[in-house]
Amino acid sequence: MKSIISIKSALIGIGLLTVSLLVLTGCPGQSNLMDTRDAAQKTYVAPGDYDEFYAFLSGGYSGQLSVWGLPSARLFKVIPVFSQDPESGYGYYEESKSMLQTSYGFIPWDDSHHPHLSQTGGIADGRWIFINANNTPRIARIDLETFETVEIIEIPNTGGNHGSSFVTENTEYVVGATRFSIPFDPELDVPIDSYKENFRGALSLIKVDQDTGQMELDFQIVVPPYNYDLARSGKGISSDWYFFTTYNTEEAHTLLEINASRNDKDFVAALNWRKAAEYVREGRAELMSTEYYHNYYDKSQSMAISTVKDEVLVLDPKDAPGILYYLPTPKSPHGVDIDPTGEYIVAGGKLATVIPVHSFSRMLEAIENERFIDEIDGIPVIDYDATIIGEVENPGLGPLHTEFDGKGYAYTSVYISSEIVKWSLETFEVVDRIDAYYSIGHLMIPGGDTVDPYGKYMIGLTKTAKDRYLPVGPKQNHPAQLYDISGDRMQLLLDFPTIGEPHYAQAISAEKVKPNAARIYQLEDNNHPHATKSVSDARVVREGDVVRVYMTNIRSNFRPDNIEGIHVGDTVYFHLTNLEQEWDVVHGFAIKGAQNAEVLLAPGQTKTIKWEPNRPGIYPFYCTAFCSALHQEMQGYVRVSPAGANTPITYRTGTR
Amino acid sequence: MNIRQKLLLVVAALMLLPLYYIPFWSISMTAPQYPEGIGMYIHINDVRGHNQHDIQSINTLNHYIGMKEIHVDEIPELKIMPYIFAFMIGSLILIALIGNQKLLLGWLILFVILSIAGIVDYYLWGYDYGHNLDPDAPIKVPGMSYQPPLIGTKQLLNIRASSYPTWGSALMVGSFMLSALIYYNNKKKS
Numbered sequence A: 001m002k003s004i005i006s007i008k009s010a011l012i013g014i015g016l017l018t019v020s021l022l023v024l025t026g027c028p029g030q031s032n033l034m035d036t037r038d039a040a041q042k043t044y045v046a047p048g049d050y051d052e053f054y055a056f057l058s059g060g061y062s063g064q065l066s067v068w069g070l071p072s073a074r075l076f077k078v079i080p081v082f083s084q085d086p087e088s089g090y091g092y093y094e095e096s097k098s099m100l101q102t103s104y105g106f107i108p109w110d111d112s113h114h115p116h117l118s119q120t121g122g123i124a125d126g127r128w129i130f131i132n133a134n135n136t137p138r139i140a141r142i143d144l145e146t147f148e149t150v151e152i153i154e155i156p157n158t159g160g161n162h163g164s165s166f167v168t169e170n171t172e173y174v175v176g177a178t179r180f181s182i183p184f185d186p187e188l189d190v191p192i193d194s195y196k197e198n199f200r201g202a203l204s205l206i207k208v209d210q211d212t213g214q215m216e217l218d219f220q221i222v223v224p225p226y227n228y229d230l231a232r233s234g235k236g237i238s239s240d241w242y243f244f245t246t247y248n249t250e251e252a253h254t255l256l257e258i259n260a261s262r263n264d265k266d267f268v269a270a271l272n273w274r275k276a277a278e279y280v281r282e283g284r285a286e287l288m289s290t291e292y293y294h295n296y297y298d299k300s301q302s303m304a305i306s307t308v309k310d311e312v313l314v315l316d317p318k319d320a321p322g323i324l325y326y327l328p329t330p331k332s333p334h335g336v337d338i339d340p341t342g343e344y345i346v347a348g349g350k351l352a353t354v355i356p357v358h359s360f361s362r363m364l365e366a367i368e369n370e371r372f373i374d375e376i377d378g379i380p381v382i383d384y385d386a387t388i389i390g391e392v393e394n395p396g397l398g399p400l401h402t403e404f405d406g407k408g409y410a411y412t413s414v415y416i417s418s419e420i421v422k423w424s425l426e427t428f429e430v431v432d433r434i435d436a437y438y439s440i441g442h443l444m445i446p447g448g449d450t451v452d453p454y455g456k457y458m459i460g461l462t463k464t465a466k467d468r469y470l471p472v473g474p475k476q477n478h479p480a481q482l483y484d485i486s487g488d489r490m491q492l493l494l495d496f497p498t499i500g501e502p503h504y505a506q507a508i509s510a511e512k513v514k515p516n517a518a519r520i521y522q523l524e525d526n527n528h529p530h531a532t533k534s535v536s537d538a539r540v541v542r543e544g545d546v547v548r549v550y551m552t553n554i555r556s557n558f559r560p561d562n563i564e565g566i567h568v569g570d571t572v573y574f575h576l577t578n579l580e581q582e583w584d585v586v587h588g589f590a591i592k593g594a595q596n597a598e599v600l601l602a603p604g605q606t607k608t609i610k611w612e613p614n615r616p617g618i619y620p621f622y623c624t625a626f627c628s629a630l631h632q633e634m635q636g637y638v639r640v641s642p643a644g645a646n647t648p649i650t651y652r653t654g655t656r
Numbered sequence B: 001m002n003i004r005q006k007l008l009l010v011v012a013a014l015m016l017l018p019l020y021y022i023p024f025w026s027i028s029m030t031a032p033q034y035p036e037g038i039g040m041y042i043h044i045n046d047v048r049g050h051n052q053h054d055i056q057s058i059n060t061l062n063h064y065i066g067m068k069e070i071h072v073d074e075i076p077e078l079k080i081m082p083y084i085f086a087f088m089i090g091s092l093i094l095i096a097l098i099g100n101q102k103l104l105l106g107w108l109i110l111f112v113i114l115s116i117a118g119i120v121d122y123y124l125w126g127y128d129y130g131h132n133l134d135p136d137a138p139i140k141v142p143g144m145s146y147q148p149p150l151i152g153t154k155q156l157l158n159i160r161a162s163s164y165p166t167w168g169s170a171l172m173v174g175s176f177m178l179s180a181l182i183y184y185n186n187k188k189k190s
């Protein structure tokens, strides 16, 4: 045993030495032989006890958002957002279909990257969480009372909404930014190599209603055709500004791996959104025709409703002096993160050898003194030396994202050398580093992107698991690591697999969310046009070729549960209402031959599943949720007669 | 009866007023599946859930053993009791104004009779619910009845039912004791 340990530590030692040599770091690697008992104690949440934080991990290509507890790393829920979910029926049942409508039609999936909690005064407030869709550009809002997706807005003129969905200090705006610049008019049929003339970038400012949370695309800013990668709102002194990273300032449209990596510096774009909004109110923006969807969940009717918008206000920086500046930044920067004071703008130059830190106040000074080295399409480029305040040396290879602990330190994820470096915001020197398993993308400190970080835990979201867990084949789930950052040295506490591919994550004190979590949907507030609020109203109605079944669910029966008179060729809508008003008593509905999904109904909810039987027969249906002791008895039959038969509609429950 | 005693009698009468708003009895149930608890408060004019929808949940659970559903509008006592209380409050105030010992004794006796009748009625109500079960009930346990205890705690299958008086009952007892004390003091003097 002892010899195994020493061989292992020797191997780790060699590994670390190699990394150290590679990056010529002066800082020693930390041994990962941690005190396991100490780590177990720190993450142990006794059965029945609650976690200190809710954590929200994006699902990446799963299109969803998962909810976890910290420090236990227990999974609570996977919230369907951009992707259909046969488990809950989301995206399959009629009321949810509109949520996934776009100007490209019904899009049943997406790639969700960056969740961001709504904020008040620069602190996460637990009202809503936003998340972006990277593929077919959208932003979703999830309500943190019901933990359900309640709104999705499409973003026009955008190709890959990656630099999103970050909110301003008081959630005035949530932002979108195009990763792939494209021609603005969606119909514009142009050669790809006319990129420089015809392609444009768009930064989108989406206004958030403070009472309802409802989003509205206020305006877009047209920018040169770079790749706009990530974004952050400023805070405190810089709270009127948004910052974006750019890469491909080379404006390449093919083999970007080489062609977009030529310039030594790309830009951080600094946008004064407040001033931009004022210009828009003054009428300086141009109304452009376009098409995009806005899908909103009407709580009262418990259904998503789509509205198609056909124009957008576009502001050109040429007509709006003083709103947008470029800060040269090495090299193909990925993340841009603002420290809790709002003064430091930290960029993660993924091909850079240092972590550049810009100063917000120096930026204002440079603007004041017009220390510009160039101007691109009306956007002044500020002298690098005028804004830079520090360059963190030896950050490892491929620094990406930075969060803060509120105690004067920053933590940067470093992809290629697969580690996290901790550095001082005073000296800009690395003070600690720890391995990530393996190849880390984002990292997240609860509140670490706000004005008031908790500075206790940190999560690293890594890209490959390799040998970390029992192997599950060539494609494995993505891991996450939990670290204790309360002391001088970072300490690894947990290493756990996740759902989908979490890119970014958010966390919030449980106390800000838990008291508001809903237990039921109030039946008395259910104004769904096809709700059945009492078992005596259960019925079947034929309207031509459409048959509507108004069905109630309550432990342990469906009403009606015997239905006859359906014919092949009919379209049947099962309008299901869960009459329960008790927390977590969920019923489900599934019918043989359903080509969509089952559907789950929370207490008090009404949902509709469409069914088009294609051959005669007797079709059993049943409750898919183990709702009660007599759950197995919660079933029924539908008789389907051949097309043209004259079986009349009849229905019943029980014989008495 | 002096002014002070008369005033105290009025106080005793007014002590019954809150009964229109607060419950006098509570039945609480716990089961492994109900960590949040479930139960009902009995008022002179209402039966309410401990939580907003508890009555519905209790009815849903009870249908498995064939127990009748609790529907507030179908319980005649809840319609009668408010009048009885109005009478008791009004008559005591009147007795205080007149200052008549005999009438006060009569009021006290009536109070005792009504209390006994109430307890008997409540017991019979519970007996009916607990024993008069639908023969078609899905869950039938031979020899099992489901009458909640009049007072105390009883295990009914997976549910532990506790039945206890609440502040409303304390007010009733207080009102009676105060009136009785005044009667007793006066009697001693004469």
Ligand SMILES: [Cu+2]
Binding pocket: A553, A554, A555, A556, A586, A587, A588, A623, A624, A625, A626, A627, A628, A631, A634
């Ligand atoms: Cu069920």
